[in-house]
Amino acid sequence: MSIPGSFYLVLSAALFSIGAVGVLLRRNILVMFMCIELMLNAANLAFVTYSRLLGDIGGQSIVFFVLVVAAAEVVVGLGIVVAVFRRRSNAVADDLSSMRG
Amino acid sequence: MVYAAVLMPLLPLLGFAILVTFGRRLGEPVSGWIGTAAIGGSFLAAIVTLTGLLGLDRESRSVVQHLFPWIQAGGFKVEAGLLIDPLSITMCLFITGISTLIHLYSVGYMHGERDFSKFFVYLNLFVASMLILVLSSNLLVTFVGWEGVGVCSYWLVSFYFDRESAASAGKKAFTYNRIGDVGLLLAMFLVFKTVGSLDYETIFAHMSSFSVTIATLVALALLLAAAGKSAQIPLFNWLPDAMEGPTPVSALIHAATMVTAGVYLLCRMAPVLHAAPAARSTIELVGGLTAFVAATVATSQRDIKKVLAFSTVSQIGFMVLAVGAQAYIAAMFLMVTHAFYKALLFLGAGSVIHGLHDEQDIRHMGALRKVMPWTFGTFMIGWLAIAGVPPFAGFWAKGDVLANVWASNKLLWALGLFTALLTAYYMTRLFVVAFTGKPNYELEGPHGEPAIATPHESPWTMRLPLIILAVFAFGAGIFDLPWAHRDSMVGFLEPVFIHGHAFTEIHESTTLQIILAGADALVAVLGLALAFKLWRGGSERPELEPEFFVNVWHWDAAYDKVIGRPAQRLAAFAADVVDVKIIDGAVEGSAAGIGRFAQWLRGAQTGYVRHYALAIVAGLALLLAYLLVAVH
Amino acid sequence: MNVLLATNITITDAAVFTVAALGCLVGALGVVLARNTVHAALALVLTLFGIAVLFIEQEADFLAAVQVIVYAGAVVVLFLFVIMFLGVDRREEFGMEVLSAQRPVSAVLVAVVIGVLTTMMATAHWVTGAKHVAGATHGPFQNVNDLGRSVFTTYLFSFEVTAALLVIAVVGAVTLARRSGHATADGQLELDAFEPFPGGEARP
Numbered sequence: 001m002s003i004p005g006s007f008y009l010v011l012s013a014a015l016f017s018i019g020a021v022g023v024l025l026r027r028n029i030l031v032m033f034m035c036i037e038l039m040l041n042a043a044n045l046a047f048v049t050y051s052r053l054l055g056d057i058g059g060q061s062i063v064f065f066v067l068v069v070a071a072a073e074v075v076v077g078l079g080i081v082v083a084v085f086r087r088r089s090n091a092v093a094d095d096l097s098s099m100r101g
Numbered sequence: 102m103v104y105a106a107v108l109m110p111l112l113p114l115l116g117f118a119i120l121v122t123f124g125r126r127l128g129e130p131v132s133g134w135i136g137t138a139a140i141g142g143s144f145l146a147a148i149v150t151l152t153g154l155l156g157l158d159r160e161s162r163s164v165v166q167h168l169f170p171w172i173q174a175g176g177f178k179v180e181a182g183l184l185i186d187p188l189s190i191t192m193c194l195f196i197t198g199i200s201t202l203i204h205l206y207s208v209g210y211m212h213g214e215r216d217f218s219k220f221f222v223y224l225n226l227f228v229a230s231m232l233i234l235v236l237s238s239n240l241l242v243t244f245v246g247w248e249g250v251g252v253c254s255y256w257l258v259s260f261y262f263d264r265e266s267a268a269s270a271g272k273k274a275f276t277y278n279r280i281g282d283v284g285l286l287l288a289m290f291l292v293f294k295t296v297g298s299l300d301y302e303t304i305f306a307h308m309s310s311f312s313v314t315i316a317t318l319v320a321l322a323l324l325l326a327a328a329g330k331s332a333q334i335p336l337f338n339w340l341p342d343a344m345e346g347p348t349p350v351s352a353l354i355h356a357a358t359m360v361t362a363g364v365y366l367l368c369r370m371a372p373v374l375h376a377a378p379a380a381r382s383t384i385e386l387v388g389g390l391t392a393f394v395a396a397t398v399a400t401s402q403r404d405i406k407k408v409l410a411f412s413t414v415s416q417i418g419f420m421v422l423a424v425g426a427q428a429y430i431a432a433m434f435l436m437v438t439h440a441f442y443k444a445l446l447f448l449g450a451g452s453v454i455h456g457l458h459d460e461q462d463i464r465h466m467g468a469l470r471k472v473m474p475w476t477f478g479t480f481m482i483g484w485l486a487i488a489g490v491p492p493f494a495g496f497w498a499k500g501d502v503l504a505n506v507w508a509s510n511k512l513l514w515a516l517g518l519f520t521a522l523l524t525a526y527y528m529t530r531l532f533v534v535a536f537t538g539k540p541n542y543e544l545e546g547p548h549g550e551p552a553i554a555t556p557h558e559s560p561w562t563m564r565l566p567l568i569i570l571a572v573f574a575f576g577a578g579i580f581d582l583p584w585a586h587r588d589s590m591v592g593f594l595e596p597v598f599i600h601g602h603a604f605t606e607i608h609e610s611t612t613l614q615i616i617l618a619g620a621d622a623l624v625a626v627l628g629l630a631l632a633f634k635l636w637r638g639g640s641e642r643p644e645l646e647p648e649f650f651v652n653v654w655h656w657d658a659a660y661d662k663v664i665g666r667p668a669q670r671l672a673a674f675a676a677d678v679v680d681v682k683i684i685d686g687a688v689e690g691s692a693a694g695i696g697r698f699a700q701w702l703r704g705a706q707t708g709y710v711r712h713y714a715l716a717i718v719a720g721l722a723l724l725l726a727y728l729l730v731a732v733h
Numbered sequence: 734m735n736v737l738l739a740t741n742i743t744i745t746d747a748a749v750f751t752v753a754a755l756g757c758l759v760g761a762l763g764v765v766l767a768r769n770t771v772h773a774a775l776a777l778v779l780t781l782f783g784i785a786v787l788f789i790e791q792e793a794d795f796l797a798a799v800q801v802i803v804y805a806g807a808v809v810v811l812f813l814f815v816i817m818f819l820g821v822d823r824r825e826e827f828g829m830e831v832l833s834a835q836r837p838v839s840a841v842l843v844a845v846v847i848g849v850l851t852t853m854m855a856t857a858h859w860v861t862g863a864k865h866v867a868g869a870t871h872g873p874f875q876n877v878n879d880l881g882r883s884v885f886t887t888y889l890f891s892f893e894v895t896a897a898l899l900v901i902a903v904v905g906a907v908t909l910a911r912r913s914g915h916a917t918a919d920g921q922l923e924l925d926a927f928e929p930f931p932g933g934e935a936r937p
Contacts, residue, residue, distance in 0.1 A: 718839070718846070725846060725849040
């Protein structure tokens, strides 16, 4: 009997929350992105934990796909960041507020 | 042959259709001849129908001609049908006869008018509506005709629509009519509720279903309708104003036909009146008062047509008085003779107006005997007839009415007799001032400019109807001479009212009848003499024309003050306060409110990504909280 | 799950878990709190490694390996590329916040999220006892077999779709990031002058 799943899950929740705080409060685009990666990882951890608890390999398959999608997302996202913030010294999210109502 | 009755309204409708489509192209005078021919054909159909009716047995002279089923809505069935009985055929005969003469007259009178064919369009439609009203076999089709004559009256009164006064008069006529229509509608509702049908025969067969209260209400409602249509108190003010229309219109609609529709309705619904004594007393009172008031006003009017208009109101008052006294046949007799001599008087007045180039003030007339001999002669006959001088028709008819009223209410009889005196007085005044004396028309023209050359007699198209009508005005008494009742009109009309249990025979002694007749004759001669003495030689006697009478007892002013002004204030209130502030305010206010709300809501779209992320997390938190609470 | 006080936890397991978990948390906090962006990226690497160790702890070996190779190896390197490219050695402004409620509200919300999640985990009965769908997890080396079998049979369609997605992502990124230009006389590509905000003035 190894570590009970609940520990992993609490850890996952904590990581997720920290990531959320980061997204909400940091202004640097790249740091916001990294926090989103944090949240994704927290979710992956939860999936793997449940895969072990329920004895179902499907959980791990999902993580596999999440990984792939996260990578694709980072690629495109950073492409956008590069396209918008070229030649600027600081990539601040608050500068892009022209789409206001 | 009785079934020729359907042609009576059909031919004028056909005339209307032809004229409305081709009238303007046909022009003058062909459209006039077509109109006259249509009504002439209708008159012939009436004669044929009469012959057919006379061929039937006396007790069974009530034929219903079913045309087509009109409304079938559940328990409410109305069919378009004609009821041909002595009452309706009497009406039809004099309506079509006089209408034909007036159509002929109009061909001459309306010569040169811009809207010549339009006039005949309206006239034909009017006659068709009147015939539908009279011939109908149920209340609803009567109402159709009722409304039809109302609207044609409106069109014809405001025929010269570019004149402000004419347009207003048309509106006034229509409005007063509509107020009366409420009465007819109420009566229809009550009747349907009581009997379940609007058919006359069905109603009269079920008279036992009518309680006294219901019958009284129905009768009073019908009185309201008649007051509107036949210009009785309190709805008579429109008739004098309706003189704005061309004179043939005044002659046809406002003397002989439309204004008699109310009396006809009351006569037709006689069985209902029979069951409501209180209503009958009211009807008598209304009739008597109207006759008196209108007669007083007529003594002081200076416009020839206005005198005749108030005279009409007064004479119809007599008819209504007779109806109230349950003397229906006397009322019908007076209606027929009145139609003849009133139409004659109006057409004669039209002839004078035409001949004097649109002069209507009697003070500017005078000495017309040599200038317009035919008009003079026929007008004289009409004058004597209406004044009640024997042996002209008016004497017999009015005598009949008064004799019956004596049997019912002595007080009203006295009032009626006094009114007859006034009638003789004002008609003589009119004749003396307008036709005899010095020629005042040479002093000035109608609008103050120097007089126009010579007044002239009218063309034959106008003279012929005058002559024919004069013959009838003189001799129509023959229809119902007192000693030959059974063989004449009374005998003819009796079965209608006996079957409805509405007939009351007068059983006075012959002596009393002669005394009453003598009183009538005396009164007529007295009025004549009085007027001659007072008005001979002078046309301006302001002291004999009290302002109170000239202004129609200030009736119009009173209506304006009591009803008109408050209604206008209410309308202004509704327009300015209710409509603008409340309704518009609510509608625009809610729109503005939504706009303001949307503006406020815009504040959430800041454009900052992190704020949107905050919103996402907030949603997530709520969702989780919900799951926590709901699932566990 | 209610077995918080399990009896068979070995010392090794506990130690590994504790260290890895700590590493994750420290790394996460580092990402959020670091002033310097490069430091943040490095902190992220620490977290990813921690997660990888935890994967191994849970007998998801293949995934741990993939995590290190793809995430820590490729994604973070990409991040670092961009950081360098944009030249972010300047410090971030931590003073003003546009919406003054942002910080307190964020704190509250996140606290709520953590609280609820933990409560749910503590009180829930998630183990349904359903039969495994994609195959059981067994001992070492079997994990790759099982995962492979699952991905290439049950979830084959998803696999193909994600492959396509990757291609699209790459194409998209190239399109987004390139600068348009024209060919010069000697066959070279001359890039157009860069306009950060085409058609308008640059915002501050």
